[in-house]
Amino acid sequence: MSDTAAGVIFIAALIVALALAYRPLGDYMYRVVTPTRHSTVERGIYRLIGVNPEGEQTWRVYTTSVLAFSAISILFLYAFQRLQHALHWLDLGFPGVAPALSWNTAVSFVTNTNWQAYSGESTMGHLVQMAGLAVQNFVSAAVGVAVAVALVRGFARKQNDRLGNFWVDLVRICLRILLPISVIFAIVLIAGGAIQNLSSGHDISTLAGGTQHITGGPVASQEVIKELGTNGGGFYNANSAHPFENPTTWTNWLEIFLLLVISFSLPRTFGRIVGSNRQGYAIVSAMVIMAVGSITVINVLQGLHQGTVPQAVGAATEGVESRFGVLQSATFASATTLTSTGAVDSFHDSYTALGGGVPILNMMLGEVAPGGTGSGLYGILILAVITVFIAGLMVGRTPEYLGKKIGSREVKLASLYLLTTPALVLIGTGVAMALPSARAGMLNTGAHGLSEVLYAFTSAANNNGSAFAGLTVNTTWYNTALGLTMLLGRFLPMVFVLGLAGSLGQQKAVPESSGTLKTHQPLFVGMLVGVTLIVVALTYFPALALGPLAEGVH
Amino acid sequence: LKEATMTDLWYVLLTVVLFGLLALVLRGVERL
Numbered sequence: 001m002s003d004t005a006a007g008v009i010f011i012a013a014l015i016v017a018l019a020l021a022y023r024p025l026g027d028y029m030y031r032v033v034t035p036t037r038h039s040t041v042e043r044g045i046y047r048l049i050g051v052n053p054e055g056e057q058t059w060r061v062y063t064t065s066v067l068a069f070s071a072i073s074i075l076f077l078y079a080f081q082r083l084q085h086a087l088h089w090l091d092l093g094f095p096g097v098a099p100a101l102s103w104n105t106a107v108s109f110v111t112n113t114n115w116q117a118y119s120g121e122s123t124m125g126h127l128v129q130m131a132g133l134a135v136q137n138f139v140s141a142a143v144g145v146a147v148a149v150a151l152v153r154g155f156a157r158k159q160n161d162r163l164g165n166f167w168v169d170l171v172r173i174c175l176r177i178l179l180p181i182s183v184i185f186a187i188v189l190i191a192g193g194a195i196q197n198l199s200s201g202h203d204i205s206t207l208a209g210g211t212q213h214i215t216g217g218p219v220a221s222q223e224v225i226k227e228l229g230t231n232g233g234g235f236y237n238a239n240s241a242h243p244f245e246n247p248t249t250w251t252n253w254l255e256i257f258l259l260l261v262i263s264f265s266l267p268r269t270f271g272r273i274v275g276s277n278r279q280g281y282a283i284v285s286a287m288v289i290m291a292v293g294s295i296t297v298i299n300v301l302q303g304l305h306q307g308t309v310p311q312a313v314g315a316a317t318e319g320v321e322s323r324f325g326v327l328q329s330a331t332f333a334s335a336t337t338l339t340s341t342g343a344v345d346s347f348h349d350s351y352t353a354l355g356g357g358v359p360i361l362n363m364m365l366g367e368v369a370p371g372g373t374g375s376g377l378y379g380i381l382i383l384a385v386i387t388v389f390i391a392g393l394m395v396g397r398t399p400e401y402l403g404k405k406i407g408s409r410e411v412k413l414a415s416l417y418l419l420t421t422p423a424l425v426l427i428g429t430g431v432a433m434a435l436p437s438a439r440a441g442m443l444n445t446g447a448h449g450l451s452e453v454l455y456a457f458t459s460a461a462n463n464n465g466s467a468f469a470g471l472t473v474n475t476t477w478y479n480t481a482l483g484l485t486m487l488l489g490r491f492l493p494m495v496f497v498l499g500l501a502g503s504l505g506q507q508k509a510v511p512e513s514s515g516t517l518k519t520h521q522p523l524f525v526g527m528l529v530g531v532t533l534i535v536v537a538l539t540y541f542p543a544l545a546l547g548p549l550a551e552g553v554h
Numbered sequence: 555l556k557e558a559t560m561t562d563l564w565y566v567l568l569t570v571v572l573f574g575l576l577a578l579v580l581r582g583v584e585r586l
Binding site: 063075078082102103409412413484491492496499 | 586
């Protein structure tokens with residue numbers, strides 16, 4: 001079988017599996033976030049943290065709960081890393097992590113980014129990995145889903161200032177969605193060859209006569225939530241290119257499936273909550289169009305393997321894990337940046353100039369196709385609000401979406417959401433390029449050097465976490481600057497989203513009229529895709545022109 | 555705690571200030 005045929009089957013199998021999961025998983029998540037009885041374990045947790053699970057929150061209290069939980073999580077994770085050597089259990093003899101790196105990592109995992117300025121196997125003990133970083137992999141993903149569900153409730157409820165209870169949503173999403181799926185697929189990954197132990201590792205003799213330390217650890221259990229929660233932080237520095245994390249081509253397929261499955265199924269949950277499955281199909285259709293387009297383009301660009309060295313060797317194989325090959329790697333690269341995952345099974349910095357531009361563009365799209373767990377859904381719903389606003393301007397009517405008027409306040413909040421990330425990316429990149437000390441971290445000059453810095457800030461602001469290598473980021477400046485970017489890139493949009501949810505929930509429903517834009521029809525899907533692409537193109541085109549585009553046409 | 559440095563204090567303070575800023579944005583959104 002040719003490589004191309006194998007690649008097409010690989011992608012087709014992914015599409016079929018995701019389509020099969022859409023209804024059952026989406027319906028299941030709907031039942032999880034819809035008020036039902038609380039389990040004994042859940043009631044025990046609510047008692048422990050002093051929460052009344054029957055008490056629903058206004059958008060202000062819901063947002064305050066999100067922010068308070070996240071602030072405490074960052075401070076806890078910071079202290080955990082700083083004091084790992086003092087805990088004397090499963091620390092593998094590593095010293096406490098340096099302050100700037102601890103803060104960067106704490107912010108990174110709490111914001112679902114999982115940007116890693118460190119090598120896991122030489123920095124973090126097993127206890128910090130399991131009880132610190134992996135816990136955040138669960139709860140940060142759950143926070144994203146909770147915020148998305150709160151926004152959808154805002155659309156669905158009428159003259160109601162309550163959005164649900166953040167603590168109930170957080171606990172339920174962790175216990176009923178993320179944990180069970182993680183346990184099942186961790187066992188599957190172990191069957192595939194991923195390791196799961198508490199070993200400090202083994203010293204082995206290499207074929208060249210040297211010695212090498214191979215670190216063991218609880219890898220499989222963290223690998224699943226790394227993908228499922230669109231986190232992306234690897235146990236090992238090589239991430240999913242490491243055979244202990246991702247042993248075979250079928251585990252590679254499974255990891256891509258896991259990182260896409262919740263985000264692609266959430267539109268079904270959205271459709272169920274707003275009472276129209278067709279609205280869910282419209283949203284997922286827009287996601288699919290952009291995702292298939294991106295995966296096709298990156299595979300074509302990597303397949304063309306333009307450039308002196310790729311032409312000489314016949315393929316763009318630099319930085320590609322030979323077990324997976326070019327097509328599987330390119331598909332992983334696109335999937336990981338279409339979501340907010342950031343895990344890698346190949347090295348994006350080594351991609352062809354234009355091929356490497358695709359992951360950057362995916363992130364700049366706002367990671368909405370399908371996006372991060374929860375963040376993808378609320379991101380595309382914000383774009384849907386902007387789309388109906390533009391459509392309303394075209395025909396001179398007050399825009400409405402799902403029976404709610406999109407007035408001045410709603411458009412202001414959606415606009416603030418859309419402006420936040422580009423401002424963080426472009427200002428951050430600009431400041432880095434202006435500072436000699438920050439420029440000193442660039443290991444490449446010219447357009448590619450700019451692409452590396454642009455990639456770093458795009459990844460941080462969009463909470464992706466993948467990186468173009470070739471940029472020395474474990475410095476006080478980059479750790480702090482990228483930490484600030486991750487934190488503001490996560491929580492400022494969340495405040496605007498929840499503000500919008502509160503505003504929508506308090507409105508009464510507007511009856512559908514002849515002037516109402518049918519938001520479940522192909523015309524709206526096309527407009528939504530168009531608005532997404534145009535908004536991104538206009539915002540980022542100058543930066544892309546100076547980076548990957550300039551390098552690609554050189 | 556004996557090993558805590560001024561740098562630790564700085565990062566804790568930075569976190570508190572940033573979340574304080576986010577709380578101010580929240581109040582701003584209320585008045586929008």
